[in-house]
Amino acid sequence: MTTHPDELAGLAGLFTDAERQIADSVRALCAARVEPHVARWFEAGTLDDPRGLMRELGSLGVLGMHLEGYGCAGMTASEYGVACMELEACDSGLRSMVSVQGSLAMFAIWRWASEEEKQRWLPGMAAGETVGCFGLTEPDHGSDPGHMRTRARRDGTDWILDGRKMWITNGSVADVAVVWAQTDEGIRGFAVPTDSPGFAADTIGHKISLRASVTSELVLDGVRVPESAAFPDVRGLKGPLSCLSEARYGIVWGAMGAARTALECAQRYAVEREQFGRPIGGFQLTQQKLADMTLEYVKGVLLAVHLGRLKDSAGLRPEQVSIGKLNNVREAIEICRTARTILGANGISLEYPVIRHANNLESVLTYEGTVEMHTLILGQKLTGLDAFR
Known part of the structure; x- marks a missing residue:
């Protein structure tokens, strides 16, 4: 009998009832609205109805869900995090759509725009009627x-x-x-x-x-x-960088969603696929891969939860977000690549989600700050020396 990685590590106990309900609601929307089509969308390089999908996401309340007022849900950072995890467990493009709408465009207007502009744009954006x-x-x-x-x-x-x-x-x-x-x-x-x-x-x-x-x-x-x-009260890079920190935080959670989907797929495949007269999951090297993938996934979820709780209680410094973004995306892409090896040739087929997630994470690895930039942010804080220039 198999054991899910979440159950193995007891991860469910980390979350509140409200967080689990949000995860269930987002997962249900993804299962009904996106999962039946996403492989075809990926292959075609398009979405059937992006504005219609945005409206459905608005109806669910996930657009700008961690912001207060103007029709936004006013939920916690941790609740937003579990939503990002479920969105990216479906597809990184879906989480990007929500992240750009809520954590970049909406947050920028919510934090820096005039009251006139907030009233003009934010209610429609929260509902998904207006896209940013x-x-x-x-x-x-x-x-x-x-x-x-x-x-x-x-x-x-x-x-x-x-x-x-x-x-x-x-x-x-x-x-x-x-x-x-x-x-x-x-x-x-x-x-x-x-x-x-x-x-x-x-x-x-x-x-x-x-x-x-x-x-x-x-x-x-x-x-x-x-x-x-024009945003009246901010000059310099403080404005855009504050928005990037919000978006990077969502990636910390989202990357673990992509990793979870690839890990689940590889685990199922390992007990179903037979070679040399028995399931490949019965071979030591496959079990080592699954164990190592699970360890990195569990550590990534623990880090996301820690940063979420910290953001809710005391706020996050940019370098703390960098720890999460650098680690979790780097480990998620390695989990997807390892999962691909367990699936063998089937791992490159869109009949399975693994290669789609691996390819998507190649973008997530470098957007919202490359590996190099987040490494240097941490290095600067550790040494007090600026190595950017």
């Missing part, structure tokens, strides 16, 4: 956003924005883009309606990762927005 995206990364500036080339200049009482943003989740289906730009006053953020003249968003194709997700390039050519669209 987050424009920070550029074609030539990813890890070094301080040298972004997108600029905003004053023109009377308005602002004029020019520039390009790259690898923007939800970009070509968004109603509002949070855009960060250089100004004479430093880097500033703007809530830009995507129907503004001069704004264009083109879907990026030819991806081998996060294929069940909308990824776009934003082009701003003389886009005019009023003063009210």
Whole structure:
């Protein structure tokens, strides 16, 4: 008789009744709405109805669920974390859709925009009726956003924005883009309606990762927005980096969801697949793989829970988020790769979820801060010396 990794480590006891109910609700939506289609979406490189899916996610209450007011659910960081785990257990693209909507676009507006802009955008975004995206990364500036080339200049009482943003989740289906730009006053953020003249968003194709997700390039050519669209009280990288910390936190949990799905699949396969007259799970090397995968999965979940409890009680420092993002994504992708070896040739088929999760995690490994950047964040804190430059 097999034992699930969660049961083996007694992980269920870590969660409150409310957290388990949220996990069950998200898992049920994923099972009904996404899982029957996600392999086909991944193979086709598209989603059937991303805006309709966003509305369903809004009805479930997971969009900006850790924010207060404006139609947001006001749940805890840990409750948001378990939702991210279940979303990414289905597909990283699905968790990215929710993360960009809630932890990047909505959080940016909730934390930094004027009250007028909060009232304008957040209720619709929480309901999934309004879709947001987050424009920070550029074609030539990813890890070094301080040298972004997108600029905003004053023109009377308005602002004029020019520039390009790259690898923007939800970009070509968004109603509002949070855009960060250089100004004479430093880097500033703007809530830009995507129907503004001069704004264009083109879907990026030819991806081998996060294929069940909308990824776009934003082009701003003389886009005019009023003063009210500018975030009034933040200058420099403090604004965008605060949003990235929120999104990275969700990844800490989400990566373990992808790892869990791959581990479950490999465990089932190992007891069903026979070679040399018996299940391959009866061979020592396969058992070693399963044991090592389970250890890293359990440690990753324990780390996510610890960071969630810490965020709820005292708040998280950026370097603490880096610990979680660096460890959990790195271990999750290794779990998926090892699971693929247990499945052998079947491991590369979309009949099984393993290769899809492994490919998706190749993107998760480098977005919201590469391995190198998170390593240097930790190194700086450990030594007091800045090795970024």
